Amino acid sequence: MSENQQQKPITGRIFNIQYFCVHDGPGIRTTVFLKGCPLRCLWCHNPEGIQRRNHLSYNARKCIHCGTCVQVCPAVHKMIDGKHTVNRNACTNKGDCVAACPAKALETVGRDVTVQEIVAEVMREKRYYEGSRGGVTVSGGEPAMQPEFLLDLVREIKKEGVHIALESSGMCDYRVYESVLPYVDLFLYDCKETDPELHKKFTGVDNRLILENLRRLYAARAVILLRCPVVKGLNDREDHFKNLAALSRELPDLMGIEILPYHKLGASKAELMGLDPQEEYEQIPREESDKWTEAVRSFGGQVYAVS
Ligand code: SF4
Ligand code: SF4
Numbered sequence: 001m002s003e004n005q006q007q008k009p010i011t012g013r014i015f016n017i018q019y020f021c022v023h024d025g026p027g028i029r030t031t032v033f034l035k036g037c038p039l040r041c042l043w044c045h046n047p048e049g050i051q052r053r054n055h056l057s058y059n060a061r062k063c064i065h066c067g068t069c070v071q072v073c074p075a076v077h078k079m080i081d082g083k084h085t086v087n088r089n090a091c092t093n094k095g096d097c098v099a100a101c102p103a104k105a106l107e108t109v110g111r112d113v114t115v116q117e118i119v120a121e122v123m124r125e126k127r128y129y130e131g132s133r134g135g136v137t138v139s140g141g142e143p144a145m146q147p148e149f150l151l152d153l154v155r156e157i158k159k160e161g162v163h164i165a166l167e168s169s170g171m172c173d174y175r176v177y178e179s180v181l182p183y184v185d186l187f188l189y190d191c192k193e194t195d196p197e198l199h200k201k202f203t204g205v206d207n208r209l210i211l212e213n214l215r216r217l218y219a220a221r222a223v224i225l226l227r228c229p230v231v232k233g234l235n236d237r238e239d240h241f242k243n244l245a246a247l248s249r250e251l252p253d254l255m256g257i258e259i260l261p262y263h264k265l266g267a268s269k270a271e272l273m274g275l276d277p278q279e280e281y282e283q284i285p286r287e288e289s290d291k292w293t294e295a296v297r298s299f300g301g302q303v304y305a306v307s
Helices: 068-072 096-100 115-123 126-132 147-159 174-180 196-203 208-219 238-250 265-273 286-298
Strands: 011-021 029-034 055-058 077-080 083-086 106-109 111-114 135-139 163-168 186-190 224-230 256-261
Touching: 011 115, 011 147, 029 115, 029 147, 055 083, 055 265, 068 077, 068 096, 096 106, 111 115, 115 147, 135 147, 147 163, 147 174, 174 208, 186 208, 208 224, 224 238, 238 256, 238 286, 256 286
Parallel strands: 029 135, 135 163, 163 186, 186 224, 224 256
Antiparallel strands: 011 029, 011 111, 055 106, 077 083
């Protein structure tokens, strides 16, 4: 490329930017959610992040069945017996119906952005990062599904001197981690299930590559917090807690293990997106999830204390 040629800005697809987050790493943080995920967790809390493409969300509770969207986009929207229905398979994501809906019942989930746009957005909060020892977290979906965008994003944010956390399912080509390692200060690394068969049952993939990547990342001296979603009736088992404890003994420089109890938010989001209904599991009180944390500790696991 000649010196005069401008490099095309790298574009990625995100589905949210959340400000003032306090559970996605230290301090006050801005979390950027990238679209696309290779897993299909039964309890997925961010189903709007699974598909790579943008997606039409329809909120039946807000809809006043006025029929405006039917006039704007009859291929997708129909009124049947006075009720609004959506055929997302015909949707091209032009967004005309979203703009026309008077009740704000329609929304396009997902937008294409350049790295520069994201950096400008997240840097508006820099004073909060500085005051709280916080920073920016990149999450998803699985951020490694957009490797070029991810690399450019963390490199550009790091130029601003901001702490970066990367939340990842572990399911990716290790070369993606290798590329971002110089810029990422903390990996929030998921360990959803230690039994390979059950991992496949719960997430759609087995955990071999995930554990292999974890060990490689650890050997590369990455700072890693192991985050473990626990769902009552699925993985709140003693053998799983024992295996987690064994993993933390094998990798003693991990920041620790954090138990994340299930919450129901994903089920309602799946409904808005018209995805297959998600089974709702029991949401348990803090005292009960504290017992899970205690169980991991009692088996010799190093637990990350959250206040
Ligand atoms: S890894 Fe995260 S985004 Fe992907 S399916 Fe599981 S919970 Fe959802
Ligand atoms: S335009 Fe909005 S409120 Fe009217 S029928 Fe369509 S989705 Fe419902």
